Amino acid sequence: MKYPNIFAPLRVKNIMLKNRIIAAPMGTPKATVLSSTNYGGLSIWDKSKGGAAVVTVSDMYLANLAQEKDAFSKYAKDVTREVLSICRQAGSLAMLEIAFMGNKNTDGTIQGPSNGKHFTGGIMKEMSLEEMKEMKNNLVRRAQQAKEFGFDMLMLHFGHDSLCSLFLSPIWNQRDDMYGGSLDNRIRYAKEVLEAIRTAVGEDYPILVRFSRSLKVQETFKEEDMLYLIKQVQHLIDIVNVSCGMDCYGGTIDKYVANTYSHSTIFLPRMYNLAFAEKVKKECNVLVCVVGGVLDPKEAEAAIKAGKTDLVMMGRQLIADPYWPKKLQNGLEEDIVPCLRCLYCYHISTEHDNTQCSVNPRYRRENRVPLKLEKVESNKHVVVIGGGPAGMKAALTLNDKGHKVTLIEKEPQLGGNLKYADYGMFKEELKKYREYLIHQVQNANIQLILNKEATKEYVESLHPDGLIIAVGADIKKPQIMGIEYAIHALDIYPKLNQVKGSVVVIGGGTIGSELAYELSLLNHEVSIIEKQDALVKNANWLYRHGFYNAVKDSGHLLKVYVESQVKEITPTGVSFIDKDGKECFIKADTIVLATGMTERRELAFSFYGITPETAMVGDCYKVAQVLQATNDAYFIAENM
Ligand code: SF4
Numbered sequence: 001m002k003y004p005n006i007f008a009p010l011r012v013k014n015i016m017l018k019n020r021i022i023a024a025p026m027g028t029p030k031a032t033v034l035s036s037t038n039y040g041g042l043s044i045w046d047k048s049k050g051g052a053a054v055v056t057v058s059d060m061y062l063a064n065l066a067q068e069k070d071a072f073s074k075y076a077k078d079v080t081r082e083v084l085s086i087c088r089q090a091g092s093l094a095m096l097e098i099a100f101m102g103n104k105n106t107d108g109t110i111q112g113p114s115n116g117k118h119f120t121g122g123i124m125k126e127m128s129l130e131e132m133k134e135m136k137n138n139l140v141r142r143a144q145q146a147k148e149f150g151f152d153m154l155m156l157h158f159g160h161d162s163l164c165s166l167f168l169s170p171i172w173n174q175r176d177d178m179y180g181g182s183l184d185n186r187i188r189y190a191k192e193v194l195e196a197i198r199t200a201v202g203e204d205y206p207i208l209v210r211f212s213r214s215l216k217v218q219e220t221f222k223e224e225d226m227l228y229l230i231k232q233v234q235h236l237i238d239i240v241n242v243s244c245g246m247d248c249y250g251g252t253i254d255k256y257v258a259n260t261y262s263h264s265t266i267f268l269p270r271m272y273n274l275a276f277a278e279k280v281k282k283e284c285n286v287l288v289c290v291v292g293g294v295l296d297p298k299e300a301e302a303a304i305k306a307g308k309t310d311l312v313m314m315g316r317q318l319i320a321d322p323y324w325p326k327k328l329q330n331g332l333e334e335d336i337v338p339c340l341r342c343l344y345c346y347h348i349s350t351e352h353d354n355t356q357c358s359v360n361p362r363y364r365r366e367n368r369v370p371l372k373l374e375k376v377e378s379n380k381h382v383v384v385i386g387g388g389p390a391g392m393k394a395a396l397t398l399n400d401k402g403h404k405v406t407l408i409e410k411e412p413q414l415g416g417n418l419k420y421a422d423y424g425m426f427k428e429e430l431k432k433y434r435e436y437l438i439h440q441v442q443n444a445n446i447q448l449i450l451n452k453e454a455t456k457e458y459v460e461s462l463h464p465d466g467l468i469i470a471v472g473a474d475i476k477k478p479q480i481m482g483i484e485y486a487i488h489a490l491d492i493y494p495k496l497n498q499v500k501g502s503v504v505v506i507g508g509g510t511i512g513s514e515l516a517y518e519l520s521l522l523n524h525e526v527s528i529i530e531k532q533d534a535l536v537k538n539a540n541w542l543y544r545h546g547f548y549n550a551v552k553d554s555g556h557l558l559k560v561y562v563e564s565q566v567k568e569i570t571p572t573g574v575s576f577i578d579k580d581g582k583e584c585f586i587k588a589d590t591i592v593l594a595t596g597m598t599e600r601r602e603l604a605f606s607f608y609g610i611t612p613e614t615a616m617v618g619d620c621y622k623v624a625q626v627l628q629a630t631n632d633a634y635f636i637a638e639n640m
Helices: 039-049 074-090 129-149 163-168 183-201 223-236 274-283 297-305 324-329 389-401 416-422 428-443 456-461 489-498 510-521 541-554 601-605 626-638
Strands: 010-012 015-017 021-023 054-057 093-099 110-112 123-126 153-157 207-212 239-243 287-291 311-314 381-385 404-408 446-449 466-469 473-475 503-506 526-529 558-561 565-570 573-577 583-587 590-593 597-599 614-616
Touching (some): 039 054, 039 074, 054 074, 074 093, 093 129, 129 153, 129 183, 153 183, 163 183, 183 223, 223 274, 274 287, 297 311, 381 389, 389 404, 389 416, 389 428, 389 466, 389 626, 416 428, 428 446, 466 626, 489 510, 489 590, 510 526, 510 541, 510 558
Parallel strands (some): 021 311, 054 093, 093 153, 110 123, 153 207, 207 239, 239 287, 287 311, 381 404, 381 466, 404 446, 503 590
Antiparallel strands (some): 473 597, 565 573, 573 583
16 A cells, blocks of 8 residues: 555544545535536545545535525435435545535625625625524534434535634624624634534534635734634534635635635645644644645645644545545556646636536536446547647547547657646646656557658558547747747747846746746746736636736746737847837847747648548647647547
């Protein structure tokens, strides 16, 4: 057993966890759209089958207790029962999340500790003592009914946007009664609620409570205050779940800033809450479960072994691959699909626009993407041209279906543009994904032809029945005078340490902005010239804010010129028209071009006519992210 600490059982009161992995609640769909066979139910099935000891069922399954007396609305009971049995049948324990959140009042205001601006941008209305009591009683009723319903344990969400966080905040809590002012007063309500729930469910019923170590916004409390709260309530709790940030901090220009700590991007280190978890372990007498950026089994194993945490809670990685625990347990680590921390699976990141997983086409489509493709009796020979992420995914899917597959790549190695993941500071997850794909291709029954530039004649000579073209994209070279003095971003990545002096990056998409940030961390003076009105506009919201936060927190200065048009590149710098129409010149020792890529459409079109079953996937069809490449490739190959 390579990971004895991750797979050590753990007794918590009257239940036994078979390992140290808890699947996080992920806000799966509301009960009204949930069934055991749609994606909500099946994602729970996957996580349970995948080997997590405990699967958390999201709070969204619960009724609004302000309107209904029963914790499970009559419409939700059957599906909740089914979800519960899914966990049991698939081998995990079921934990129900109950969130300690303020209700919306009938006049549109939102309950909170005091009157003022609510963190969502709405109006916060001070809860009366009567309302606080009603909320406490509702939570108690929910907890009791969850236990009676058969959930093995409870997760009380006292982190992120909860009333616990708001009452603890010395800014949001301006009360002058026994629930405001001093630290003891600000923790009083959370403590009373926990006491009431513990009394109601009894000593033996396991309770995990999530707290944010910090809200990471200006209204936050201090980490020491949170530690103090935990010390005061530890006797009421079995497991402290250490999180960070908020979910919906939308009321200011810093919109989404707090989300990048509750759902971390590539710009935060993995397991970024571990130091606080360790503090709780050292100073309290309670089990600890860290959440946030838990992806790497070696890191999780080391943290548990070192006594910094007892358990790990995993969210995104179990979307990317719900079978992470089982693969690890069975020595199939190289078959784990790595999560990219790109957050396209999170609706807040995408604003409900195309929420999917970049590496797992089954996510949110579990009802039509089988766990394993049924092998067909096939004599079909399908040729895939191009060994980038789309080409490899297509070849693997074709192989899973049982077709004979030939994959042709012109470079000596597979990977396409993912080869640049070797160089960037924030590309470790991408690099792992490339290695995962290469490993899968090398171990599949795929004929791999490297170092071969495919031509129409050559492909014809292979007599394919089907053809998938994944020839990628070329660097886009805009018509700028003096462009020969610039180096392309992709060419500079392998020699980042050789870059000299001040740098101007032309193009502030993800490639240009990330590169500029990295160069600033290497102490170069860096300017970015971007023609749109903001940097990284091609990325999702949380990436964008993760990037802004990282730049701000680094203390390194990036000079940013948006809505600016480059006029000329010279050997000594770049002249451009800024957003006020002023002509400017920036001196630079190195000028980097990051103006994007363009589809190799003509090359792709040249392969048409060999077989009627021909399709383009990935960047040659449309330059996009890994998400589109993976999903396109899967579905096109699956239909061949
Ligand atoms: S969308 Fe990205 S962050 Fe979400 S699970 Fe998939 S790879 Fe991970």
